[in-house]
Structure formats: C-alpha cells, structure tokens
Amino acid sequence: MPTIKTEALTHVYSRGSxxxxxxxxxxxxxxARGEFVGLIGRTGSGKSTFVQHLNGLLPPTGGRVLxxxxxxxxxxxRRREARFRVxxxxxxxxxxxxxxxxxxxxxxxxxxxxxxxxxxxxRVREAARFVGVPETLFDKSPLELSGGQKRRVAIAGVIAMRxxxxxxxxxxxxxxxxxxxxxxxxxxxxRRATGATVLLVSHSMEDVARIAERLVxxxxxxxxMDGSPAQVFSQAExxxxxGLDVPVVTEIAARLHALGVVVPACCYTVPQLRNAVLALRGxxxxx
Amino acid sequence: MLKxxxxxxxxxxxxxIHRLDPRTKLLCTVLYIAALFMAKFFISxxxxxFLLVFSVAVTGIRPSAFLRGLKPLxxxxxxTAVLNVFYARGGTQLFSWWVFTITTEGLKxxxxxxLRIMLLICGTFLLTYTTxxxxxxxxxxxxxxxxxxxxxxxxEFAMMMSIALRFIPTLIEEADKITxxxxxxxxxxxxxxxxxxxxxxxxxxxxxxxxAFRRADELAVAMEARxxxxxxxRTRMKKLCMGARDFxxxxxxxxxxxxxxxxxxxxx
Ligand SMILES: Nc1ncnc2c1ncn2[C@@H]1O[C@H](COP(=O)(O)OP(=O)(O)OP(=O)(O)O)[C@@H](O)[C@H]1O
Ligand SMILES: [Mg+2]
Numbered sequence: 120m121p122t123i124k125t126e127a128l129t130h131v132y133s134r135g136s137x138x139x140x141x142x143x144x145x146x147x148x149x150x151a152r153g154e155f156v157g158l159i160g161r162t163g164s165g166k167s168t169f170v171q172h173l174n175g176l177l178p179p180t181g182g183r184v185l186x187x188x189x190x191x192x193x194x195x196x197r198r199r200e201a202r203f204r205v206x207x208x209x210x211x212x213x214x215x216x217x218x219x220x221x222x223x224x225x226x227x228x229x230x231x232x233x234x235x236x237x238x239x240x241x242r243v244r245e246a247a248r249f250v251g252v253p254e255t256l257f258d259k260s261p262l263e264l265s266g267g268q269k270r271r272v273a274i275a276g277v278i279a280m281r282x283x284x285x286x287x288x289x290x291x292x293x294x295x296x297x298x299x300x301x302x303x304x305x306x307x308x309x310r311r312a313t314g315a316t317v318l319l320v321s322h323s324m325e326d327v328a329r330i331a332e333r334l335v336x337x338x339x340x341x342x343x344m345d346g347s348p349a350q351v352f353s354q355a356e357x358x359x360x361x362g363l364d365v366p367v368v369t370e371i372a373a374r375l376h377a378l379g380v381v382v383p384a385c386c387y388t389v390p391q392l393r394n395a396v397l398a399l400r401g402x403x404x405x406x
Numbered sequence: 407m408l409k410x411x412x413x414x415x416x417x418x419x420x421x422x423i424h425r426l427d428p429r430t431k432l433l434c435t436v437l438y439i440a441a442l443f444m445a446k447f448f449i450s451x452x453x454x455x456f457l458l459v460f461s462v463a464v465t466g467i468r469p470s471a472f473l474r475g476l477k478p479l480x481x482x483x484x485x486t487a488v489l490n491v492f493y494a495r496g497g498t499q500l501f502s503w504w505v506f507t508i509t510t511e512g513l514k515x516x517x518x519x520x521l522r523i524m525l526l527i528c529g530t531f532l533l534t535y536t537t538x539x540x541x542x543x544x545x546x547x548x549x550x551x552x553x554x555x556x557x558x559x560x561x562e563f564a565m566m567m568s569i570a571l572r573f574i575p576t577l578i579e580e581a582d583k584i585t586x587x588x589x590x591x592x593x594x595x596x597x598x599x600x601x602x603x604x605x606x607x608x609x610x611x612x613x614x615x616x617x618a619f620r621r622a623d624e625l626a627v628a629m630e631a632r633x634x635x636x637x638x639x640r641t642r643m644k645k646l647c648m649g650a651r652d653f654x655x656x657x658x659x660x661x662x663x664x665x666x667x668x669x670x671x672x673x674x
Pocket of ligand 1: 132133140141142160161162163164165166167168169210
C-alpha cells in the first residue's frame with residue numbers, strides 16, 4: 120500500500136501569461152509507507168514544485184495526488200488534513216520563524232492542530248530533542264539564534280506535528296559539513312523512531328548516498344531515473360549529462376576499477392569502499 | 407499568484423515600439439494625452455483610435471491584455487457614461503421622465519467621454535506594457551534632470567523608485583513562499599472572523615518585515631562597499647540614446663497634436 124502517489128502530475132506556472140512555464144510534466148510516482156527516498160536534480164528541474172504538491176500546497180494543473188488512495192485535492196478538508204499528515208520543510212526554512220520565542224515557534228503547527236496544552240508541550244520537547252535543540256534555547260527569540268540553530272528550530276516546527284511523511288527540501292543547503300551530517304543523522308533518527316516515510320530533496324550526491332534507500336532523479340520536470348543508489352550511481356555518464364554527478368567515493372571506485380583494482384563499481388559510501396579495499400588487501404576488515 | 411500582478415505589466419518584445427527610447431515613449435504618451443483632450447469631434451477621435459489600434463498591432467501584444475487592464479476601471483467608465491448621458495443638454499430630446507432627460511447631445515458627449523477614457527488608459531498601458539519599469543525610471547530621471555538646478559534631488563528619487571520597483575517582485579515572491587511555509591504548518595489565512603484573520607497574518611508579516619529590513623541593510627552595505635554616494639559625477643553603464651526612429655516618432659506625434667488642434671478648431 121503506497122502512502123503517497125502522484126498520477127500524471129503536471130504543473131504550469133503563470134499559465135496564459137508571457138511568463139508561462141511548465142515545471143512538471145506527467146510525473147507518476149509512488150512512495151511506499153516507511154520508504155526513505157532521495158530526490159535529486161539540477162537547479163530548476165522541478166523538485167520544489169513537485170514536493171509542494173504532495174501536501175496540497177500547490178494545486179496540480181493536471182493529474183492527481185493520492186494519499187492512501189484518496190485524492191488530497193478533492194475538498195478543503197482533505198487538503199488541510201494532508202497538510203498535517205505530510206510535513207513539508209521548505210528550502211531555507213529559517214526565514215519563516217516569526218514567534219517571540221523558540222518554544223512558541225515550534226508549537227505553531229501543533230497549535231493549529233488544536234491540540235491540548237499538555238500535548239503541545241510534549242510534542243515540542245520531543246521535536247526539539249530529535250533535531251538537537253537544547254531546552255535552554257526555548258525562551259530565546261528565534262532571531263537571536265545562529266543560522267544552523269534556526270534551521271533546526273524550523274525543522275522541529277514541522278516534526279512537532281508528527282507527520283506520517285516528512286519531506287525536506289534541501290535541509291542541508293548552506294551548512295558546514297558537521298552541521299549537514301548532524302541534521303542528516305537527526306532525520307535518520309526521527310525515521311527510526313517513528314517509522315515515518317521520508318523524502319529528502321538535495322543537490323548533494325554525498326548526502327543522499329549516505330542515507331536514502333531509493334533515488335529519484337528529476338530533469339526538466341520529468342523523472343529520468345528511479346532506483347536504488349547503486350543503480351542510479353552506476354549511470355555516471357547519464358547523470359553528468361543532466362548536470363549532476365556521482366559521489367566522490369563512486370568516482371574513486373570507478374578510477375580504481377579502471378586501473379585494474381577489482382573493487383565493485385557500485386560503491387557509494389565511504390564504509391563500502393573501505394571494506395572493499397580492505398577485503399582486497401587481506402580478506403579480513405581488520406584495519 | 408500574487409507575482410503575476412507586477413510582472414504582468416511588462417510584455418517582453420522586440421517591436422519598433424519596444425525599442426524606442428523610454429523618453430520618447432514618455433513624451434509621446436504626454437503628447438497623445440494632450441491631443442485626446444483637444445479632440446472634440448468624430449474625425450479627431452477616429453484618428454486617435456486608429457493610431458492606438460495601429461500601435462497595439464505593432465507591439466504584437468494581444469489586444470485582450472489591454473481589455474483585461476480596462477476591467478478594473480469598468481465601474482468608473484460606466485459611471486461617467488451615465489452621468490454624461492443625463493447631464494449634457496442640447497440637441498433633440500429623445501426621452502424624458504421626472505428629472506431624467508436624454509438628448510442626442512447627451513448621448514454624443516457620453517460616447518466621446520467613454521472613448522476618451524478608454525483611449526487614455528490604453529495609451530498609458532501601451533507605455534508600461536512595452537517599457538521595463540527600470541527603463542521608465544531611467545527615462546524619467548533624464549527628463550527631470552533640469553530640475554536638479556533647482557536643487558530637487560532627482561537622482562535620489564529615481565534611485566528610490568528603481569530600488570522599490572526592483573524589490574516589489576522579490577518581496578511578493580517572498581510573501582508567497584512564507585505563506586506556503588506557514589500553510590504547511592497548518593496556518594489558516596482564509597477563514598475565520600476578522601480579528602482572527604488579522605491575527606493569522608502575523609506569521610506572514612513578521613518574517614516578511616524581518617527579511618525586508620535585512621535586505622535593505624544588506625543592500626545599503628553593498629552600495630557603500632561600491633562607493634555609492636549619490637548622483638554627483640555618476641556615469642551610466644547603459645546610456646540611453648535617442649536615434650533617428652525616436653526623433654521621427656516625436657516629430658510624428660507633434661504633428662498629430664497640431665493636426666488635432668486644427669481639426670478641432672475647424673469643428674471636425
Ligand atoms: N512561483 C513560481 N512562478 C513561476 N515559475 C516558477 C515558480 N517557482 C518555480 N518556477 C519555475 O519552475 C521551474 C522549477 O522550479 P523548482 O523551484 O521546482 O526547481 P528546483 O528543482 O526546486 O530548483 P532548486 O534546486 O534551485 O531549488 C523553474 O524553471 C522555475 O523557474
Ligand atoms: Mg527547490
């Protein structure tokens with residue numbers, strides 16, 4: 120049973136004006152419950168447009184979005200319900216913080232769900248724990264935080280609604296390597312704890328290679344590849360042709376392969392390559 | 407979307423009119439409007455109408471764009487028409503009831519009045535549809551240049567206007583984005599009582615203002631870093647430059663104005 124499904128989804132911006140632009144064309148895709156999907160594609164390929172359809176923020180120009188088999192744009196109530204079930208963290212979410220305190224900002228979503236005060240408090244603390252926001256920051260103004268902290272608070276604001284599916288649009292853009300890694304770890308931890316479906320949009324091949332189980336590649340508003348990271352990253356040439364690249368590790372593995380070193384060509388994380396190389400050296404991965 | 411409002415003003419193109427200097431277009435629009443106010447009778451109006459239709463055809467912009475622009479003013483146009491029908495006196499009486507009287511003169515005045523308003527509006531649309539806001543500000547600044555002698559801060563006004571124009575689409579886009587982000591967290595901007603709706607705007611307005619101030623601050627620093635210090639001694643990268651086609655167009659419009667003046671004095 121897929122949780123999220125799109126059928127021939129098409130979106131045209133500014134239709135009928137001289138600035139008309141088709142951002143999505145006939146995108147059909149299924150995301151099963153609990154799956155961890157990475158969405159990649161060059162800038163302007165329609166990733167953000169696509170994810171904004173999944174919780175009913177953008178009405179499709181053509182096609183449908185189904186959540187557990189029901190069209191989310193059928194009526195107003197459904198669309199609102201989809202907002203809470205599918206949590207969407209926008210690109211640069213730190214610019215949407217508005218409350219006087221961090222606590223109140225994280226509580227905005229749960230408050231809109233009309234939860235009780237106790238329940239809200241519980242969810243805020245839980246969400247803050249997931250993203251690594253210490254409770255000592257709760258009474259600060261969001262504007263006083265650093266960029267990375269703001270990002271975490273914004274992500275917590277969505278997690279606090281306990282969505283069944285969590286969609287993150289470039290959550291690591293503009294962060295330092297440690298910040299990126301730690302946010303990705305937080306997301307993985309959230310998924311382990313809740314079993315939520317996760318859709319991660321990213322420019323960084325390294326990021327998605329590290330945690331996604333399935334990769335979907337967008338180009339010019341179409342899905343051009345869909346498969347496991349090993350399958351997708353084995354098509355290095357095709358990826359380069361659409362302005363993407365393979366992770367550095369895959370590149371190294373490919374070069375080694377070309378030099379005659381017998382490592383599997385489908386390495387895409389550091390541990391995989393390390394194990395492959397160690398296996399070559401002496402069989403045992405003793406390091 | 408919100409964005410369509412401002413971007414919809416300019417229709418990119420390469421026509422003769424698009425390529426005219428903004429100063430030419432500004433001047434010709436003024437001449438056209440002056441001629442409109444002088445025109446009194448059929449032949450003059452026919453000439454003005456023909457000129458507009460011809461220009462619209464030259465730009466290659468769909469006429470529906472102009473009609474769409476007229477729509478918000480429909481009420482004013484109808485109001486003017488009705489007022490004129492009943493107010494103007496003279497000619498033969500066609501209809502009379504209580505204080506309402508319709509005469510042939512009234513109908514004629516109303517017709518011309520409506521035509522005049524429509525031509526006036528479409529004429530100015532012709533200017534804004536074919537000129538980017540930036541080009542328009544540049545043109546205005548150059549036309550107003552002589553006022554600098556009177557210590558009017560022309561350059562500063564023009565700079566303020568270009569910055570404002572430059573940031574309108576940016577801020578609208580940002581407002582769109584923040585609205586979406588808050589909706590994703592269940593914000594409700596559409597329903598509720600008035601007080602609730604005003605309160606619901608906070609999650610939009612606070613981030614929007616924060617970001618507007620941040621942008622203003624960054625822009626000011628960026629301008630200072632490049633040694634901006636007002637208009638004094640400042641040169642331009644893109645110099646506006648009038649060519650033969652500009653002088654020809656201005657001459658044409660001047661003749662038109664004179665012609666309409668003569669026609670009106672002849673009662674045509
Ligand atoms: N609000 C909008 N109005 C008009 N066109 C838009 C709008 N938003 C996006 N587009 C256009 O739609 C296309 C897809 O944009 P989208 O934001 O979905 O790309 P993206 O894959 O998310 O890119 P990035 O990686 O830079 O975030 C682009 O060509 C863009 O110019
Ligand atoms: Mg995007």
